[in-house]
Amino acid sequence: MTGQSPPGAGGVSGLTGTAAAMGPTGRPRDTAGNGEAASATGSDRPGVGRSTVARTAAGLLTTEGSGVLVVPGLWGAETAVTAAEAVAGCAPVLTVTGGAGGGGHLGDLVAALHESDPAIDSADTALAAWRALGARGAVVIVRSAAGLDTATGEAVAQAAVVGTHRALVVAGHFDDLCEPLARRVSEGRLRWSRVEQLAPTVLARVLAEQCGDAVPSVVLGRIHALSGGHPALVDLVIDAAEDTGVLTFEADGPVWRWDEDALRRGLADEFPGLLDGFDGVHASIVTCTGLGYVLRTSHLAQQFAPRTIASLRDTGILVPYPGPYPRTALVQLGATVLAWAVQETVSLGEDVAAWYDFGSAGGAATGGGLARIALGAWRLRVERTIAPAEAARLAEGALAHGWHETAAALLDAVPAAPSRGHPDDAGVRLTVAMLRARAAWAHGDADGALRILEEKRSELWPAEGPTPRAGKHAALLTLHLASFHRVRAFEVLGGAQWAGSLRTIVEHGLVTARRAGLSLLPDVIVALMDDDEDLALALVQRQGLSVDFVEEAIARLWVGGAAGLRSAHDVGRQVLSSLLDDLEREGGLPNLVESTRAILLIITMFVGWRADDLRVNAREWNLGRLWHPGAHTVDQLIRSVVSMQDDRMATSMRAALSAEDAAADRDAYGMRAVALSMIAGAGSYLRDERAREHEDAARSALAGLDTADLFPHLRYFAEGMALVGSGPPTSEVSAQIVAVAHRAAVYGETAQHQQLLLLAILGGDEQAIHEGLMLGTTIGSGRAGMIRMLAEALAAGAGDSDGGRDGAGGSEQADPLDTADAFVTARTRYLAHTVLAARWARETAGGAAASHRLIRMLLRVNGESTEYSWLLDTTAPELRLSDRETVLVKCLHDGEATGTIASRLGLSPRTVEGIISRLLTRFGVANRLELVRLVGEFADPTAPKTTTRS
Numbered sequence: 001m002t003g004q005s006p007p008g009a010g011g012v013s014g015l016t017g018t019a020a021a022m023g024p025t026g027r028p029r030d031t032a033g034n035g036e037a038a039s040a041t042g043s044d045r046p047g048v049g050r051s052t053v054a055r056t057a058a059g060l061l062t063t064e065g066s067g068v069l070v071v072p073g074l075w076g077a078e079t080a081v082t083a084a085e086a087v088a089g090c091a092p093v094l095t096v097t098g099g100a101g102g103g104g105h106l107g108d109l110v111a112a113l114h115e116s117d118p119a120i121d122s123a124d125t126a127l128a129a130w131r132a133l134g135a136r137g138a139v140v141i142v143r144s145a146a147g148l149d150t151a152t153g154e155a156v157a158q159a160a161v162v163g164t165h166r167a168l169v170v171a172g173h174f175d176d177l178c179e180p181l182a183r184r185v186s187e188g189r190l191r192w193s194r195v196e197q198l199a200p201t202v203l204a205r206v207l208a209e210q211c212g213d214a215v216p217s218v219v220l221g222r223i224h225a226l227s228g229g230h231p232a233l234v235d236l237v238i239d240a241a242e243d244t245g246v247l248t249f250e251a252d253g254p255v256w257r258w259d260e261d262a263l264r265r266g267l268a269d270e271f272p273g274l275l276d277g278f279d280g281v282h283a284s285i286v287t288c289t290g291l292g293y294v295l296r297t298s299h300l301a302q303q304f305a306p307r308t309i310a311s312l313r314d315t316g317i318l319v320p321y322p323g324p325y326p327r328t329a330l331v332q333l334g335a336t337v338l339a340w341a342v343q344e345t346v347s348l349g350e351d352v353a354a355w356y357d358f359g360s361a362g363g364a365a366t367g368g369g370l371a372r373i374a375l376g377a378w379r380l381r382v383e384r385t386i387a388p389a390e391a392a393r394l395a396e397g398a399l400a401h402g403w404h405e406t407a408a409a410l411l412d413a414v415p416a417a418p419s420r421g422h423p424d425d426a427g428v429r430l431t432v433a434m435l436r437a438r439a440a441w442a443h444g445d446a447d448g449a450l451r452i453l454e455e456k457r458s459e460l461w462p463a464e465g466p467t468p469r470a471g472k473h474a475a476l477l478t479l480h481l482a483s484f485h486r487v488r489a490f491e492v493l494g495g496a497q498w499a500g501s502l503r504t505i506v507e508h509g510l511v512t513a514r515r516a517g518l519s520l521l522p523d524v525i526v527a528l529m530d531d532d533e534d535l536a537l538a539l540v541q542r543q544g545l546s547v548d549f550v551e552e553a554i555a556r557l558w559v560g561g562a563a564g565l566r567s568a569h570d571v572g573r574q575v576l577s578s579l580l581d582d583l584e585r586e587g588g589l590p591n592l593v594e595s596t597r598a599i600l601l602i603i604t605m606f607v608g609w610r611a612d613d614l615r616v617n618a619r620e621w622n623l624g625r626l627w628h629p630g631a632h633t634v635d636q637l638i639r640s641v642v643s644m645q646d647d648r649m650a651t652s653m654r655a656a657l658s659a660e661d662a663a664a665d666r667d668a669y670g671m672r673a674v675a676l677s678m679i680a681g682a683g684s685y686l687r688d689e690r691a692r693e694h695e696d697a698a699r700s701a702l703a704g705l706d707t708a709d710l711f712p713h714l715r716y717f718a719e720g721m722a723l724v725g726s727g728p729p730t731s732e733v734s735a736q737i738v739a740v741a742h743r744a745a746v747y748g749e750t751a752q753h754q755q756l757l758l759l760a761i762l763g764g765d766e767q768a769i770h771e772g773l774m775l776g777t778t779i780g781s782g783r784a785g786m787i788r789m790l791a792e793a794l795a796a797g798a799g800d801s802d803g804g805r806d807g808a809g810g811s812e813q814a815d816p817l818d819t820a821d822a823f824v825t826a827r828t829r830y831l832a833h834t835v836l837a838a839r840w841a842r843e844t845a846g847g848a849a850a851s852h853r854l855i856r857m858l859l860r861v862n863g864e865s866t867e868y869s870w871l872l873d874t875t876a877p878e879l880r881l882s883d884r885e886t887v888l889v890k891c892l893h894d895g896e897a898t899g900t901i902a903s904r905l906g907l908s909p910r911t912v913e914g915i916i917s918r919l920l921t922r923f924g925v926a927n928r929l930e931l932v933r934l935v936g937e938f939a940d941p942t943a944p945k946t947t948t949r950s
Contacts, residue, residue, distance in 0.1 A: 049231030054083035066160035066167040068192040072315035074277030076232030088139035098147030108152040134164035142169040153178035197229035219256040228335030258632035271341035290342025294374040355382040402590040404442040430470040444668035475516040524555040564603035565713035630668025647830035653682040670711035677721035685870040716744035720756040734763030793819040833871040849924035893936035
């Protein structure tokens with residue numbers, strides 16, 4: 001796409017390709033990824049931005065001969081120069097820099113030529129050398145074009161138009177041109193092109209090509225937000241994120257960590273260079289916008305020329321602030337890393353000066369509340385004091401728009417005790433306390449939020465007298481937290497003195513909630529405690545419009561989560577999806593949006609089973625930043641579950657470790673026990689020492705964890721998964737898991753019951769298999785259907801010596817090998833491997849020969865395995881070919897004679913015949929042709945050894 005053209009000018013489309021690895025300002029960068037990264041990491045992957053910049057520059061020169069290349073911020077200017085030099089080939093290249101000649105007649109041209117030939121020291125000798133270069137087809141690279149002396153600018157512009165020289169003028173923006181060049185562009189006689197920002201869809205496609213798989217929205221969203229889509233900044237962000245461990249490339253795709261502090265520190269050396277491409281008024285606008293975060297366009301227009309503002313908007317340096325605002329009302333810097341650069345490099349004195357010269361005048365400009373919040377935070381940073389009431393008002397607005405760091409900074413400025421000049425206002429102090437709890441929860445610190453509320457409990461919810469306004473909001477926040485941390489939240493709401501059963505604690509908490517002015521939410525929670533999801537949903541439908549929207553939304557969150565993870569999965573998902581639509585339409589409740597998405601994904605994770613569905617849902621998790629570790633925890637747990645189902649236990653453990661790392665810091669959604677149990681479960685199937693250490697550490701942490709505060713609808717699953725962590729399921733362990741499954745069923749926890757039943761079936765428990773066979777009679781597809789398929793496959797052929805052999809079998813039940821094939825296709829290979837292992841044991845019982853189809857399937861899944869598999873390692877070891885046998889079968893496949901094979905292997909023909917004879921016996925075939933047909937395609941010695949064991 002070509003940039004907006006000045007009147008009469010044309011543009012040249014940008015292309016993509018490859019280029020040298022340079023930083024955004026041209027400085028070389030270390031692009032090597034970490035040593036354990038997958039193949040598509042830093043050192044192996046061509047830079048997205050470097051490719052785009054280089055091909056745009058080369059395309060302009062090759063198609064037009066000459067032109068102006070606008071490189072926003074001059075990020076990637078050196079890459080453009082390198083590309084121009086490559087286009088020049090053997091022709092001479094001359095770099096002309098504006099201002100280098102001191103402003104005299106042809107001074108800049110003289111300075112450029114003098115550098116390569118000291119004899120050129122006058123205008124006359126420079127013109128002669130200039131004409132000689134033109135005769136040799138020289139390429140002229142012009143930098144700092146706005147500073148060119150008039151004569152040099154005229155010479156370059158005329159030569160570019162006439163075609164005596166090929167010229168590439170590298171500019172940071174359209175104002176960065178001298179008058180002769182600007183005039184030729186406006187007349188349409190000199191073409192121009194711009195390094196365009198990469199749209200999210202384009203960036204997704206390019207990254208997918210390089211990573212070999214679709215990139216999750218979390219990763220894509222953060223790369224695009226941090227870089228603003230500017231190609232060179234995309235490379236900068238990816239490289240730095242890999243270097244600092246914020247971005248890692250796992251076997252099943254890239255992972256973005258929620259905590260970006262390390263990335264910001266890792267970019268510190270690059271920040272000054274990000275600002276080098278701006279000068280004069282452009283630099284002032286960038287600085288003021290970075291310090292103010294979000295500014296009204298009218299505020300900028302009070303002090304800066306509209307043309308300059310438009311120039312920065314055209315190049316994507318300034319972008320409209322997203323949201324329900326007029327497109328031109330609010331602006332911010334397009335790249336988050338540019339805002340970081342401003343904030344990290346501007347001194348306190350410069351910050352103060354910018355505030356009084358520019359920021360303080362913002363109150364006179366027209367516009368909405370967002371800009372006022374941003375200016376209030378800027379003023380606080382400069383003046384170091386703020387009235388508590390104003391801090392509360394601004395912080396509430398900041399939280400409503402997801403500006404969690406801004407809210408925290410505003411609230412931290414309010415002293416714990418009244419200060420001189422600010423009279424004590426109990427209502428304001430309570431509001432500030434409630435907002436501090438909201439800010440803590442916005443960062444995923446559920447325990448911190450509950451501690452704040454507990455400290456102010458007697459003031460927020462007094463035993464006598466009216467409840468203050470902040471008390472109702474605090475009660476809503478506490479019940480929001482209770483949807484994930486039931487025991488702890490209700491203890492805070494009802495008072496810790498009410499010890500006893502969960503029911504007792506909840507009832508006393510709901511008394512407080514009613515006293516605080518809530519009506520619908522307590523009734524809904526009582527209905528859910530009575531296992532009556534239908535009544536709870538009916539209450540929401542009847543009374544939802546008569547209460548505050550926040551109360552109704554939290555009630556729907558409770559109903560959707562309970563229904564979705566208990567007996568009415570589809571109803572729960574429908575309730576939560578509808579809630580999500582309403583929340584996004586209403587706006588102002590980003591934390592509730594995050595919670596709704598989290599529960600929707602948890603439902604999908606434990607009710608669905610197809611890996612592709614889980615991966616798609618995970619990619620829809622969040623297009624913006626993962627504001628707190630809870631989002632990262634859920635995202636990584638989905639990855640862990642998908643990988644475990646696919647019998648990639650090493651990847652499953654890595655994802656679970658990542659989830660646990662985030663949850664150990666702040667367990668926003670009560671998922672740490674689930675993460676630990678997944679580590680223990682995956683670790684029990686791995687044999688390397690490091691995995692065992694992780695497993696032991698997880699089991700030790702689980703033993704000391706208070707699971708009462710675990711996410712309520714996953715408590716039994718975590719308990720059962722931890723049993724798997726004691727080793728690959730044995731009959732004893734499977735029986736214990738069945739007992740836990742039955743407890744889950746008694747309490748109506750259908751999703752947990754099914755998940756635990758699956759674990760027990762995989763362990764071969766006959767009772768679990770029998771119960772699995774009953775599932776499909778009353779419940780549709782989804783995980784229940786998958787469990788029934790597995791149970792049927794494991795139960796099939798108990799009295800059939802050759803059921804399923806070579807595709808035969810007249811039973812109405814599905815052939816177990818067909819079921820295994822379906823599991824492989826659905827990327828649930830652990831289930832497929834379980835079926836194949838059971839089938840092998842059944843077919844080879846008593847020394848019988850296995851069917852050729854089973855042998856081929858086992859060889860196939862072994863060949864497709866990318867990680868160590870305990871199941872494959874312990875199933876049919878006699879089918880594995882040694883290196884020598886692999887080469888021999890490949891030679892037979894290629895039609896080589898015995899003597900040729902013997903020479904190749906350094907053996908005698910008799911020895912080769914002996915090996916072939918033993919292979920025929922081992923695989924139950926009559927001759928070489930049958931052997932080749934059976935195993936030949938799996939005996940390629942040049943193929944990567946994907947089944948290498950850890």
